[in-house]
Amino acid sequence: MVGPAVAQVRVPYVAPPLLLLGGVAADLFAPQPYYGLPLLACTSMVAGMVYSFRISALFGFAACAAAAGSAGYTGRESSALFTDVAAVLVVSLVGLWIKWLVDRQGHNLAVALTVAEAAQRAVLPAPPTDVGPLTVADRYVAAQAGAAIGGDLYAIQETPFGIRALIGDVRGKGLRAVSAVSVAVGAFREAAEHAPTLHDLADRLDRALDREGGRRRNSEDDIEGFVTALLVQIPPSGDTVTVLNRGHPPPYLLHDGTVVCLEPTHPELPLSTGLGPSRGSPVEETFPLASGDSLVLVTDGVTEARNPDGTFFDVPRGLGGTGLRRADELAEALVKAVTEWTGGQRQDDMAVLVLTRGE
Template sequence: MAGRHAGGVMSGAAPGTGRGPLALLPPALIVGGVLANVVGPQPYTGLPLLAAAPLAACIVLTFRGAVVIAALSVIASVAVDLGLARPAAALLVDVADVLVISLIGLWLKRVMDSRDRTLTLTRDIAEAAQLAVLPQPPARVGPLLVATRYQGAHEGARIGGDFFAVQNTPYGVRLMMGDVRGHGLPAVSAMSVVVGAFRENAHHAPDLRELARRLDTAAERAESEEGEGFSEEFTTALLAQIPPDGDRVALLSRGHLPPYLVADGRVAPLIRSTPGTPLGAGLPGPDDAETDTFPLPPGASLLLTTDGVTEARDRRGVFYDPATGLAGRSFDEPQELVDTVVREVTAWSGGRLHDDMAVLAVTRPGGPPGPTAT
């Protein structure tokens, strides 16, 4: 969360701060304007440069810095006209040109700074909401090393319909990866309901089928209470359970993508049973989703993702395949695996994501060293 890995959150620079060498541009324009007026082939050659200096300052300096540059531009314009003994009318026109453009630039600067502060506050609130709904799990839960990442498709996005959860329970470590159909506040509301229900029931449900049933009940109850707008949302979810000894993983899918087993340079999707219906879909009859169990060798990692990973396309329209993209590499830490997935998906998409993605990886420590990730 790009400074925080779980959410892909990066804190931007404060609005209006100086931007390195660009901060020298406004005074350079003033100097250039003065020289052009004094030695230029035509009168008033430097006036556009003097007028441009305050506008450039509004882009690269703070508001106070821009005011100083505007004042210096006006003073420079007056000094040049007086030094060259130009008529008073010409002096007033020059000063009016520089002053009017300076005032317009400073007004725009004030508006942009206000919007930047509002955006920064909004991002901080969104990050606090994400921390509340999708808290970063500890680096170790039970016998497993854990890493997560949420990456929004749009710059500044902190939270959406993709989610994950990790809980240490009497039955072992239970994991959930899910994706709510839709976007915006209804998707966030549906996601928060399912995550909250998972936190409450992961400790008490005796098996994954019962846990899925309780999550489904919570999602349907929320739909009936929220009414129109919420009722069109449904949630795909993948539930996993790894016992305290960490030697196997039980999986149950409610319409979600299968996870991947990453071990000894090989990456294989764990598919056996047909996925059940999504949570909150409201379909009649019992859900027949089955629980499948797979071995989890020492040193192996379990990778769970949302469709923001598997539906990422390159320029030819080809989908990204983790089984191919990660093959031949070994990852000692789950964070290394998560970061590699996010980096590769971003590169595969040409540097721009078209959908949010959540990535969760857990690693059972131990096992022989393998080839390093590149």
């Protein structure tokens, strides 16, 4: 039995031959002439919607031949025969011209999308799958359809101070936030190699964002507001994780099937608030990271995802019920759970970064 989805796919492909046969039948058996002419005329145009240019041209040729054959078979005058063929030919040529225009625009659009995605991925390159003792997995779902990235960001790299990771969220979403994303990620990659502590690293990111915001204060891509950020440091041994939270959703630690939310005891202000570097006491909290444990970093596109009833997504429940241990499986399962929770709606940019310590 053919399912409804399969039938919907097949119907457009059988429409042109059905129009061709229907036009011939109408011309031959209808009580008045010219009943089949509209069907024959639109055969090539409909074929252009589903077939290639060459096949569409063959349908146009077949429609002209059918118009000539049916007119000759029914004994219409040569002037009528010429009129029938000319009408079908003109409509077929118009359909082929439209087909050529659409194909050319589709090719140009595909090239533009490829270039745009490459440019966006240059701003936010995919992290390595293995860093020291860690296995890394990431998932990114942009709120703006057709965009590869938006206002969320993350990065991870090995440094002289251990493995350092960043996840953040620029105020706003979509392509307008990409400017701040590029600044934050670039500043992190440079400063992570030199800042002795996470607090110093956060201050360097703060200053970089403030400087760039000052340069673009009156431009269309002005960097305004703030950037929430979570900075993570893991030593080469991988047995601990140090976290500094600058106004970002806390990370989640998976240990033996238990999910623990690592809420900051003294959360600091987000980056680039206009107040300059944080002047409070640096609070870098350290937690144990056992073999097989996973640290899950998310943005508020996950924590603030709502179902149609307005209920927020429960991250611990979404992670704890999976029974998964691999980083890529955890990341994929979490994004899938959020998508199902929201009914497939893209409410905000959503980023997930999973760091799993090898056993």
